Amino acid sequence: MLLLMLCLAGCGAKPAIVNAPACDARGDSACLEIVRDGVVFYRRIDGLPTLTIDDGGIERTVVPLASVLQPDLPPPLDDWHLKIIAVDGFSHGGFADWTNIEHGYLEVGTRRVVFTADQYLPDTFRVHDAYRMELTRQ
Numbered sequence: 001m002l003l004l005m006l007c008l009a010g011c012g013a014k015p016a017i018v019n020a021p022a023c024d025a026r027g028d029s030a031c032l033e034i035v036r037d038g039v040v041f042y043r044r045i046d047g048l049p050t051l052t053i054d055d056g057g058i059e060r061t062v063v064p065l066a067s068v069l070q071p072d073l074p075p076p077l078d079d080w081h082l083k084i085i086a087v088d089g090f091s092h093g094g095f096a097d098w099t100n101i102e103h104g105y106l107e108v109g110t111r112r113v114v115f116t117a118d119q120y121l122p123d124t125f126r127v128h129d130a131y132r133m134e135l136t137r138q
Helices: 002-010 065-072 098-102
Strands: 031-036 039-044 051-055 058-064 080-086 104-107 113-115 130-137
Touching: 031 065, 058 065, 065 080, 065 098, 065 104, 065 130, 080 098, 098 104
Parallel strands: 031 130
Antiparallel strands: 031 039, 051 058, 058 104, 080 130, 104 113
């Protein structure tokens, strides 16, 4: 088991697939706390593939939310809903469904969550400095 853990840590495994050791999700902008079915684990987003999007005239370097969350979700993915919580305790008050998640992004460095305009989500879903992602089946 120890050999497997060492190999995963050093054999080129992507951080999105291997759960990160506990990290300070409130203070480390590259760390997220993920809660799935009441179980807490951590995900590092540094090292994940990024892309640049235009967000109302502002260019943002982002990681797709689906690439952060999907590796650990058993199918069917449409059953999963997401609640995002910021460091200051703010939450958007509802749940994003899987379609929203597929059109959502997390900005590298700021952890600002943005969704494409075609999702028609209220601006409250644009959580600033998100540190915790709560996944539940609906």
